[in-house]
Amino acid sequence: MKPPPFDHHAPRDLGAALAALAEAGARGKVLAGGQSLIPMLNMRLAAPEHLIDINGVAELDTLEAGPAGVTVGALARHSRVERSAEAAEAQPLLGQALRLVAHPAIRNRGTVVGSLVHADPAAELPAVLALLGGSVRLARAGAAPRDVPAAEFFTGPMESAVRPGELAVSAFFPAPPPRSGTAFREVARRHGDYALAGVAALVALDDDLRVAQARVACVGVGPVPLVLDVTEESAGDDWAAAARAVRERAEPEDDIHATAGYRRHLAGVLAEQALREAALEGRANA
Template sequence: MKSATFEYHRPETLAEALALLAELGDEAKLLAGGQSLVPMLALRLAYFDHLIDIARLPELRGIAVADGWLRVGAGETEAAVGRDAVVSGAVPLLTRATPLIGHFQIRNRGTLCGSVAHADPAGEYPTVALTLDAEMVAASASGGERTIAGAEFFTGLWSTALEPDEMLVAVRFPVWSGRAGFAVEEFARRSGDFAIAGAAVAVELDGDDRVARAAIGLLGMASVPLRAPAAERAVVGQRVDTLDPAELGALAMSELDDVPADLQGSAAYRTRVGATMVTRAWTSAIKEAAGQTAGAEGAIHG
């Protein structure tokens, strides 16, 4: 199939792009990498009268650390994020999630902010953003910039808290310090497929090998990316040698309602897989935080 007809706009500046978005409203869609949008248009799962191409706007470029935050501009591709030394030093979880996104052709075109704004519940970057309490920087012609907390950003399947005239111009990730470990684990039928279930884990240990803080994110388990707050609360203050990773995985699943069922598997199957992914990610993250060698990311293909 081919997409329905639309009018193509290629603004030269961010201000021009925001003005177009304000003028056209719901009739327009922003185009950055297009790795999610273009297939949906081609299959006529989505239709817009206007596409606004923002891929070449210089104001949307840039990866930098300042005041304890890593800022990634909306023009940065997933491949650029995955190979950037600043990213790997500041937010390792991003670096480890990147190879799990589709194929290298997709990562060469797709953008981090585009993935976050697309809000796919099986998306790696949305899950990492939620797990790390990232901040989304939105901009509009009328209101300027505002910051949206990660916990408030994802509102439903493929939907966010962005207003029709707003653009996601950057995502800010907090930089963890101390004895921290990070891991991403997911299960997919084939390499490049969307994950059936997965987990992203960040953990920090104190000097007595107690969990100082923990963040556990879940992908593919609902219509939005999720956190596992009960599991996070249960581990904080506990010595790591007293924690059972398998029990933690089960606890992370215990709060879930309406786990999706589809051709990939039943809700019960997805729940079992999700528990296993939490168990494996937690184990790897703890090993890294404790200074041991760990394979901190991985994908399993059935």
């Protein structure tokens, strides 16, 4: 299929991009990696009148890692972040999740920020941002940028807090706390498919290497990433109890790929595996 007609804009700097977006308003869409948008256009699931192509805006092609965490610019590709040793050191969960995103060809073109804005409830990166308590920076012409925390950014399936005329210019993934570990587990029908269910986990330990905090973010079991604190259930490394808590609080729906019961079962199994793996990593890093 072919996309509906649209006007193509190719700004060369951020100011021009924001001006084009302001003029287009709700009739505009942003093209970065295009790995989600182009199929939607071809299937006529989206029909913007204006396509603002930001690939020429070099100032958005950034990746910064430091003690506070990782800041990913709007044009940083999945593969660049996945292969960055600095990003992996500052926030290991990013690389753990990115290795599960689609296939290398998709990761070579798709962008981290674009995946967040697309807000697919089965995608890995929204869960990572939600679990870590990260944020997305949004810019618009004539206004100061605003930072939207992950808890407020994902508003529904394929829906985010980005308003007409706004551009997501970067995302911030905070560094993990001391003596902590992370893990990401998922099950898909085929390698590279969206997950039937997936779990990102973070376990932080106290001075005696006992569980001080245990949190998970589940994908594929609700309209937005489901973030759960299972610290109490995880006392004494009781990952089975934590898994039961995840199953009890997940609210998936039936669809053509899996029943709600199967997704709930998967969420529990994957939570137990991911929490155990994250704790082992935390103790190895202590």
